[in-house]
Amino acid sequence: MKAYTYINVFLYFILLISSGCRSGTVSEITDNTDRNGIIKYAGHLKIKHYKGFTTMEVINPWQKAENLSLKYFLVNKGDSIPPGLDKSRIIFTPVESVILMSTTYISMITALGRQTVIKGISGTDYVYDEVIRKMIKEGLIHETGYEENLNRELILKINPELIIAYGIGSESAGYLKKFEDTGIRILYNADYLEENPLAKAEWIKMFGTLFCLSEKADSAFSAIEMNYMNITDSLKRAGPFKPKVLLGFPWQNVWYISPGNTYIANLIKDAGGEYIWGDLKSDHAVPMSLENVFIKAAEADFWLNTGNATDIEQIISIDTRLAGIKPVRSGKVYNNNKRSISGGGNDYWESGALYPDIILKDIASILHPGIFGDYELFYYRKLKE
Numbered sequence: 319m320k321a322y323t324y325i326n327v328f329l330y331f332i333l334l335i336s337s338g339c340r341s342g343t344v345s346e347i348t349d350n351t352d353r354n355g356i357i358k359y360a361g362h363l364k365i366k367h368y369k370g371f372t373t374m375e376v377i378n379p380w381q382k383a384e385n386l387s388l389k390y391f392l393v394n395k396g397d398s399i400p401p402g403l404d405k406s407r408i409i410f411t412p413v414e415s416v417i418l419m420s421t422t423y424i425s426m427i428t429a430l431g432r433q434t435v436i437k438g439i440s441g442t443d444y445v446y447d448e449v450i451r452k453m454i455k456e457g458l459i460h461e462t463g464y465e466e467n468l469n470r471e472l473i474l475k476i477n478p479e480l481i482i483a484y485g486i487g488s489e490s491a492g493y494l495k496k497f498e499d500t501g502i503r504i505l506y507n508a509d510y511l512e513e514n515p516l517a518k519a520e521w522i523k524m525f526g527t528l529f530c531l532s533e534k535a536d537s538a539f540s541a542i543e544m545n546y547m548n549i550t551d552s553l554k555r556a557g558p559f560k561p562k563v564l565l566g567f568p569w570q571n572v573w574y575i576s577p578g579n580t581y582i583a584n585l586i587k588d589a590g591g592e593y594i595w596g597d598l599k600s601d602h603a604v605p606m607s608l609e610n611v612f613i614k615a616a617e618a619d620f621w622l623n624t625g626n627a628t629d630i631e632q633i634i635s636i637d638t639r640l641a642g643i644k645p646v647r648s649g650k651v652y653n654n655n656k657r658s659i660s661g662g663g664n665d666y667w668e669s670g671a672l673y674p675d676i677i678l679k680d681i682a683s684i685l686h687p688g689i690f691g692d693y694e695l696f697y698y699r700k701l702k703e
Contacts, residue, residue: 328400337407339372339392339394339411339412339532343579347363351618356514356523356532356536357453357520357523358520358543359393359512359516359517359520360509360512360514360515360517360518360520360521361377361512361513361514361517362376362377362378362379362508362509362511362512363375363376363508363509363520363523363524365523365524365527368400369400369618370393370397370398370400371391371392371393371400371403372391372392372527373379373389373390373391373392374390374392374409374524374527375387375388375389375390376388376390376505376506376507376508377426377500377508378508378511379485379506379507379508379511380485380486380506380508381483381486381509381511381601381602382601383485385535388506389407390407390408390409390503390505391403391404391407391408391409392408392409392410392411392528393409393410393411394410394411394529394530395410395411395412406498408503409479409480409503409528410479410504411529412491412528412529412530412531413435413479413480413528413529413530414435414479415435415437415477415478415479415480416435416436416437416478416479416480416481416482417436417437417438417439417440417462417473417476417478417480417481417482418436418438418439418440418482419440419462419481419482419483419484420440420441420482420483420484420507421439421441421444421445421446421667421668422509422510422667422668422671423447423482423507423525423671424436424439424447424450424668424669425668425669425670425671425672425673426521426522426671426672428447428449429449429522429534429538429672430522430525430526430529430531430534430535430538431534432525432529432531433449433450433453434458435529436450436453436459437458437459437460437476437478438459438460438461438462438472438473438478439454439459439460439461440461440462440463440464441461441464441489442454442459442460442461442464443461443661443663444661444662444663444664445663445668446657446658446659446662446663446664446665446668446669447665447668447669453487454601459477460472460476462476465493468493468647470496470497473488473497473502474497474500478502479502479503480502480503480504480505480528481494481497481502481503481504481505481506482505482507483504483506483507484499484506484507484508484510485506485508486544488583500603503700505528507521507524509521509671512581513579513580513581513584514545514581514584515546515581515584515585515588515674515677515678516542516543516546516674518581518671518674519539519541519542519543519671519672519674520540521675522535522538522672523535523536523539528536529586538672542672542673542674542675543676545675546588546674546675546678549675549678549679549682550588550678552682552689552690553588553589553682553686553689555689556594556682556686556689559681560590560591561590561591561592561593561620561623561685561686562591562592562593562594562617562618562619562620563586563591563592563593563618563619563620563621563624563685564594564614564615564618564622564643564645565582565583565586565593565595565621565623566623566624566625567623567624567625567627567633567636568611568636568637569625569672571607571608571637572605572606572607572608573605573606573607573608573610573611574604574605574606575595575598575602575603575604575605575611576595576603577595577598577599577601577603577604578593578595578596578597578598578599579599579600582623583595583596583671585674585677585678585681586622586681586685588678589678589681589685589686590682590685590686591620591680591681591685591686594615594617594618595614608637608639612639612642612643615643615644615645615681616643616644618643618644618645619644619645619650620645620650620651620652620684620685621641621643621645621646621650621651621652622650622651622652622653622654622681622684622698623653623654624652624653624701625653626655627653627701628655628701629651629679629701629703630646630651630701630702630703631703633646633651633701634646649700649703651700651701652684652699652701653698653699653701654666654670654677654680654697654698655699656695656696656698656699657696657697665697666697672696676696676697677697679696680695680696680697680698681698683695684700688696
């Protein structure tokens with residue numbers, strides 16, 4: 319089954335499932351689970367149910383944060399507020415209007431069928447989803463600006479119930495606090511910090527809780543998890559050989575190396591490959607000179623994620639020495655920009671956040687040709703000469 323068919327059937331299936339927020343009937347669950355063990359992989363998210371409300375914790379919401387937990391209290395609209403809750407941290411559910419500070423949240427909202435709650439997006443030019451692009455064109459979704467240059471007047475006019483943001487440091491809390499002072503709730507999403515591909519996808523359960531669609535979110539994630547596991551099981555047929563993989567692309571004579579404890583490195587491992595920087599551990603990209611990378615790249619069998627390049631000629635135009643890298647010479651260079659549009663929108667970064675199973679199958683098919691028969695790459699494409 320082609321990947322796009324899988325997504326369409328999957329969305330149709332979960333839209334058949336309905337769920338509402340429960341009111342005053344849920345006893346406290348003392349560990350990091352809910353009724354079905356909701357949080358299995360995510361290390362930066364906790365959800366717990368109590369009688370009359372739900373708590374949501376975002377743990378260490380930005381890089382280098384330590385022992386920091388942002389707690390939110392979710393209370394059903396129309397219910398009385400339980401005593402003792404910090405009213406400044408209450409989010410009333412179901413949430414019906416949001417502004418998104420990242421396009422990566424779109425796929426999770428779309429999977430739950432709640433596109434109409436989106437009233438603003440930071441970076442509308444980078445949206446890939448056709449439905450959301452149509453809503454932008456029709457004026458139903460607005461461009462809200464970036465970080466310190468957010469359009470404060472427009473955001474206050476929209477007056478969303480919630481702004482969903484990512485934090486890149488404590489300074490993020492500073493420029494968004496002015497909106498909290500007006501009564502708009504700010505929820506930090508730390509999915510980009512998850513190292514396990516399934517952990518990142520599991521953040522759909524946060525959106526499910528916000529929209530009173532927990533059962534849909536649980537079903538959505540379970541289908542993705544099952545498919546991911548089935549793919550890894552299929553890769554046992556590939557045998558012990560693990561092709562070595564080079565990642566990334568130089569920028570102004572510096573190559574920012576993704577460490578071996580990252581999301582993409584774990585995808586390569588699960589796809590039956592060996593990342594050449596697998597032993598490098600860090601909480602951020604590590605800058606290296608091109609010379610050092612060229613030496614290490616001699617080991618690589620494949621080269622993936624080559625920036626914005628659409629062919630080999632573009633790669634060599636950056637530095638002619640790149641023509642000597644083994645994957646270039648052997649024609650094994652692939653980029654994750656097959657589903658991209660003019661303006662910069664790339665579906666790998668959008669729907670790929672929710673569907674690591676499809677990314678996994680793409681990478682596995684590249685590293686082990688033929689293992690999935692005539693499977694057609696979804697996010698990736700081979701770069702031509």
